[in-house]
Amino acid sequence: MPHHASDPSAPTADAARHRSVPVSGGRIHLVEQGTGPLVLLVHGFPESWYSWRRQLPALAAAGYRAVAVDVRGYGRSSKPADVAEYRMTRLVEDNVEVVRALGAESATVVGHDWGSGIAAHSALLRPEVFTAVGLLSVPYAPRGGRRPTEAFAGIPGPGEFYVSYFQEPGRAEAEIEPDVRGWLAGIYAALSGDTVGNVGAGGVHFVPEGGRMRDRFATDPLPGWLSEDDLEVYAAEFERTGLVGALNRYRNVDRDWEDLAAYDGAPITQPSLFIGGTLDPTTTWMAKALAAQSTTLPGLVSSHLLEDCGHWVQQERSEEVNGLLLEWLRALPAG
Secondary structure, eight states: OOOOTTOTTOOOTTOOEEEEEEETTEEEEEEEEOOSSEEEEEOOTTOOGGGGTTTHHHHHHTTOEEEEEOOTTSTTSOOOSOGGGGSHHHHHHHHHHHHHHTTOSOEEEEEETHHHHHHHHHHHHOTTTEEEEEEESSOOOOSOSSOHHHHHHTOOSSSEEHHHHTSSTTHHHHHHGGGHHHHHHHHHHHTSTTTGGGSOTTOTTEEOTTSOGGGGOOOOOOOTTOOHHHHHHHHHHHHHHOSHHHHTTGGGHHHHHHHTGGGTTOOOOSOEEEEEETTOHHHHHTHHHHHTHHHHOTTEEEEEEETTOOSOHHHHTHHHHHHHHHHHHHHSOOO
16 A cells, blocks of 8 residues: 555655654764665765665665665764764664664665775674675775774875875865865766776875875866766765765774774675776775675675776666665565
């Protein structure tokens, strides 16, 4: 029986609904569409729930309750002032509390970019809640090795590695916030399959000494997946919120390493999926993580590298990604 429009608790397959739910110390804004098994969608940097705009209706039409969140620090979700409030364990608890607020006991969690890391750790730390995990663009790499900031500082390249550049509060904000729209257009184009070849020498992941990350952005038209209207949605949110909340995720890499010491080398055993792009530098840097998936993800159902695709996989190749997600979801154990 179809849901009546007057029933605010029942989103339908043809209507997405915005709302905020309470979590410890704040709120998480989300967009939900459809009814059925819960699929929680977690975006990365520098994005928002809007990154899943092409997955929400597809999942809803296939009989799932698709929910895309604004991660804390982004969009309409809370933005605590304390950098430590963006640690991975806190973000995992946000996801748990969202599932509970939605009246569910468990969910499949799917993440992209930093959202992939949040999804992976949600499955690792709370397997009773997150019964399957999909990872887009960034493969799972278990905790281990050196303190992250030390490791990043030692990466050879033509300049300072971008994660190191993001560590000092205010430094990257000073580059990005005077021209949010231009900076976003540059980073999206630099990591898109159809425009990645136009990036300046050295790539965008290394900041020239004494320079800025955007010094290596090319001045190109927008990538094919990103309309001017899409860019305006992203830019308007970051112009309103600033970048500090989003960048604070990077400022917790050492804290996460300390928090997760008990999980050193731990595998994720739930059914899992990986989708990346062959033109995404992440799949090159993290080639060892991809090669290790049979050990680190013993429940891996399938792993896909999409040819000529860049970093923004679910936006660049929405129909292909939707097909792979639905094939995987339909094969998951019931319940």
